[in-house]
Amino acid sequence: MAVLWPRKLPRSVLDDPRRRAEVRVYDRLAEVLDDSFHVFYSSPWLGTDRLGNEKDGECDFLIAHPDHGILAIEVKGGKEISFDPKDAQWRSRDRGNFVHKIKDPVAQARSAKHEILKRLNESARWPSRFIHAAHGVIFPSAGSPPGNLGADRPARIFCCSREFQQGLGEWVADRLKAGQRPDNCEPLGHGGIAALERMLAHPFTLSFRIGAALAEAEAEFRVLEPSQYHVLDIIADIQRALIRGGAGTGKTLVAIQEALRSAAAGRRTLLTCHSRPLAANLERKLKDIENLTVAGFHALCGRISRQAGVPTPSHISERELYETALPNALYQAMEIQPALKWDTIIVDEGQDFRPEWWIAIDACLRRDGHLRVFMDSNQRVYEDAGNGVHDLSVIPVRLSRNRRNTKNIHNAASVHYSGPDIIADGPDGVEVSWINADNADAKVEAAYRELRRLVLNEEVAPGDIAVLVNGPAARTSFLERSSGTSIPLTDAETMALEDVVVDTVRRFKGLERPAIILIDSGDEMERRELAYVAFSRARSYLCVVCSKDDERWLSEKEKRDD
Secondary structure (H helix, E strand, O other): OOEEEOOOOOHHHHOOHHHHHHHHHHHHHHHHOOOOOEEEEEEEEEEEOOOOOEEEEEEEEEEEEOOOEEEEEEEOOOOEEEEEOOOOEEEEEOOOOOEEEEOOHHHHHHHHHHHHHHHHHOOOOOOOOOEOEEEEEEOOOOOOOOOOOOOOOOHHHEEOHHHHHHOHHHHHHHHOOOOOOOOOOEOOHHHHHHHHHHHHHOOOOOOOOHHHHHHHHHHHHHHHHHHHHHHHHHOOOOOEEEEEEOOOOOHHHHHHHHHHHHHHOOOOEEEEEOOHHHHHHHHHHOOOOOOEEEEEHHHHHHHHHHHOOOOOOOOOOHHHHHHHHHHHHHHHHHHHOHHHOEEEEEEOOHHHOOOOHHHHHHHOEEEEEEEEEEEEOOOOOOOOOOOOHHHHOOEEEEEOEEOOOOHHHHHHHHOOOOOOOOEEOOOOOOOOEEEEOOOHHHHHHHHHHHHHHHHHHOOOOHHHEEEEEOOHHHHHHHHHHOOOOOOOEEOOOOOOOOOEEEEEOOOOOOOOEEEEEEEOOOOOOOHHHHHHHHHHHEEEEEEEEEOHHHHHHHHOOOOOOO
């Protein structure tokens, strides 16, 4: 039996009615030729014409023998094959008596022969030499020609129905001049067979690139994003609304859109949050928008109190300054200068606000103003959130669809979520990657290698990546290990678009990037919050570097003690 490439025809070929003739030829060649023959089926190539334009080519079958050379074969089905010199057109009549125009099979076989010879001679694996090369045409269902069909179409190059059934092996041997190799030809040799195998049947693997997966996922998320804005129509007639939803449900996106709509309507609008890096990111996105103020809560307190001439106490602790003194100063400023109040106030990441801060927020709002508070619904992490905001007579509205994270990342974060059900609408995405390392140094080293792999091997842009750690000490360790890299690094507050963010999970709250590398390296923050917040920051790719013990509780859905 001949050595066949491919060894077995795929189902797509076997089931294709247009390839029945080729399947018959494949089976017959396998039957009549011994294993000294190599048969290559459907070998395509991309070539160029004499003007340099690209052209596609294909050889239905190429038969190669180490002693006899090569034979290029074109196959045409149909019970009747004809050629009309008036229009130089070949035609085939099928079993249903339908007539189809077909390409010149002789020209196709001849062209394939020359292209294979050219590529064989260009192969660095085979010393170029003159070998016997022939071409032929098989019509497995048509009758034999009565004689030569033209100067370039002698009868001997055609193998038709009777010869196909009873003498295919002899026809192949005749075309290859088996045992009668011309004196000016050398054997193809086993090196030639190997060169043809590499040219026409060489196996290869194109590795999956995470960068491509991120791009595909981002395209799907862009389609989903506008559907999140439907909640704005729901709350349009609600003066004070509390919009709750889990990570990925679009709270920040909707908050931004509400701020833009309010400002565009001529309303004096404030968009604020607790996190300084998130506030800086919002300020960059919403820079110079008329009627819109964007500021972190404590920066707002300081700015407005100075504007109203309200001093803040000195000689107090930093904690006291941020927890009570600055919010009190903001409240007093509004009492002194009511004209500073806003028509619309939008609070993002409201779960981070202390109950007493809502008193200052309420003081900043005009009597008929609109208040929109966006808050996470995860009771496992934020079980006490909202205690103060409910005193402001807010009406709750729920976001229930995750349109930021892939389903795999959503499922990983959901292990650490307890609250109203959330449905993930994003693509499945790649699996969450877990890298085990036992100590802090090993974890930093593993995360550094993963970062280099993503950027250098997986075609992920640095600006699509964030490396998140438990606390400042772990961040310093990673930056020291990365000091010699050419990969640009930044922090969550600067958030340079072309650089890898390296920062703590706490400072990255409310932010996101397509790819996240999380280093779980200690107890510097609550593990529940670490897992929930960090996992959900990744849109499309999540890699967790941790010990084996930590992987068990981070990845398994079970009830945990507080």
